[in-house]
Amino acid sequence: MHRDVVISGIGVVSPGGIGVKPFWDLLVSGRTATRTITRFDASPFRSTVAAECDFDAAAEGLDPEDVSRLDRATQFALVAARQALKDSGLAPEELDPCRTGVTIGSAVGCTTSLEREYVAVSHAGRDWLVDPDRAVPHLYDYYVPSSMAAEVAWASGAEGPVQVVSTGCTSGLDSVGHAVRLIEEGVSDVMIAGATDAPISPITLACFDAIRATTPRNDEPTTASRPFDRTRNGFVLGEGCAVFVLEEREHARARDAHVYAAVGGFASRCNAYHMTGLRPDGKEMAAAIAAALDEAGVAPDAVDYVNAHGSGTKQNDRHETAAFKRALGDHARRTPVSSIKSMIGHSLGAIGSLEIAACALAMENGAIPPTANLHDPDPECDLDYVPLVAREAALDTVLTVGSGFGGFQSAMVLTRPGRVGR
């Protein structure tokens, strides 16, 4: 018998707010959380805007020792996982440790802590042969980012499969997709799955500056992220985290859990084209969408809403528009499509999970988040991108997609739990 997977808990750390409610309130308000970078002096960089989280680790109840030891992205993951478990209503004694696993997606792991420690051991870049006496004892935890999943597993009592999924900017979709497979095949009944990234640091700014991937619209920070707009000129870097409690459907039903949505289908492809470039035809993303829809057993014209990757780079938005047309046919023109990156920026590996959260909440609340800052649509992007204002809609089937460096293209279909079952 097929084992279906449902989302029964959500936790979020996002620009604009910590927790599901402020996250959703921001998304439907159409307000943006992008601003001039405050975490350090970004003035030497080409792009100086970002979507930062106002995150107070102590106020979120993290232990001071943990705060000094753990990377910011790991702290996000611990807070979001705790929220998700609380939201799911699963008491610790209801979790069978051996049947519970963890997957955490992250594109760049503990990069911010690595850079901070590098500055210390190299004497601000002076010494190639770095100073071992200045290295913190837990440096290895930053070096190999599986420490992030380990911390979440320890905090939640999971002793099943525990892994980090790191497929660049599709990590947040692929992490949840991987967890779904582990439940489907019977390895686990519950997975704590999601993604986190806190990449706002000098080296990350420099690497995106070097390829002009981020926007230089520094004088208009709150309207700098402009997916699908004619004036878009790059993405706005973000940070954040979303973690879910995923359960086998009967496991959730047996305890009468509240269920947001079922994961009906998931698929990924590689474009085998370029580490950062996209072919305009959107062929591989379309193939991933078609495979995810097929697994969910829904026809393309049953899709009620598409949560776009919508990063706001010239090439992405064109590529993606082509992919939607290729995968959904005429229905693409009738389907609302929006990008929440217009409001919370692009948090690299984390964003895919934040977007799944947005989709689940859209189904729950019967509303579609808008694409902010979209005043002048690019003629090459000619779909209904829900500009500026949220829209009420009953959503039964939602598609979310991601695209990442390395050529990764992923798609996930969320459905009403009652409709799952092949």
Added chain:
Amino acid sequence: MSAVAVTGMGVVAPNGLGTEAYWKATLAAVSGIGRITRFDPERYPATLAGEVDLDPTDRLPGRLIPQTDHSTRLSLLAAEEAIRDAGIDAGELPDDQVGVVTASSAGGFEFGHRELDKLWRKGPEYVSAYQSFAWFYAVNTGQISIRHGLRGPSGVLVADQAGGLDAIAQARRLVRRGVSAVLTGAVDGSLCPWGWIAQSSGGRLSGAADPALAYRPFDAEADGYVPGEGGAILVLEEADGARARGAERVRGYVLGHAATFDRRPDSAAPDTGRGLRRAVELALDDSGLRPDDIDVVFADAAGTPALDRAEAAALTAVFGDRPVPVSVPKTMTGRMCAGAGPLDVVTALLAIESGQIPPAVHTSPAAHYGLNLVVGRPLTLAARTALIVARGFHGFNSAMVVGAAD
């Protein structure tokens, strides 16, 4: 469910570049461990590593050189050999039906060190246009996919030293779901001063200057490990599909896998190998085999007394009094983090194929561990099945069962 076959293998290791050279050196007990040459290790507490030295210029297209870390170059070479070995490079399979799943540990760390150095010493405008992808954990999957035009379902897992087996298990999952072939495994190797102090930071590296006295797992004198560069890439295919396309040979089968995770370390309750034992038992269940069916074990062999004790406890709990031979070829290469598990899988299949179990070097197994370690020279044994164990720092346990080709 149809069997998942290994149809191609590619190896890069400190004691041999390429499967054949590696296997020859391994059976001859030739170690690739020596004093670090990539940088001057004098000021560091550990000075030994298993380096893979390579001039990439005549082995890879010139355009790839400035955009790749050493570890990515090594992974591209291993992938190239695996594809050639499997005979799938000629476009026999639809490109959207071939995927790539690798494990990573620290990404292209040496590349990242160079760019951090430029940023902090000279300024943002000196940072490479390739930095955005050359250091990150997904780079090897991306570059392998691009170089060979592979567009199928792909992925990247990180679970420290356990991740390499997890990646192979994920590839097996994709093949079982209908993907024609998946390139999988892991290659690590990014020696630089910055990475070196990160690896040293937990105090788990051996400080010995003499390779013969350094990485000695299961020895009463064990005092840490030596890191190595390298690993392996495999081609996995559904067995009937491989036959249908006329694959020249099946190298063996992936029969079972499981991953578990240990509770937070507690000084009052030391690691008893409980989580590892569960991984081994679940992997055996998955393969449909019993402990008595396993002919040889490739151990994780952490090289520190507490971890060696935990592994030995798990293995003796599973196998009882039966003295199943335990092989530790990584004593000749060093511990390769994500690359270690896949290389052990390749080594296990070669051992089964040849009837020769490779020895451990530099170690005199302490009797109290109760393990039948193969040491000194190869053991001749008509093995049909092998268990491979990999453990990652923080509590990651992974176990895989492989079996002989028909």
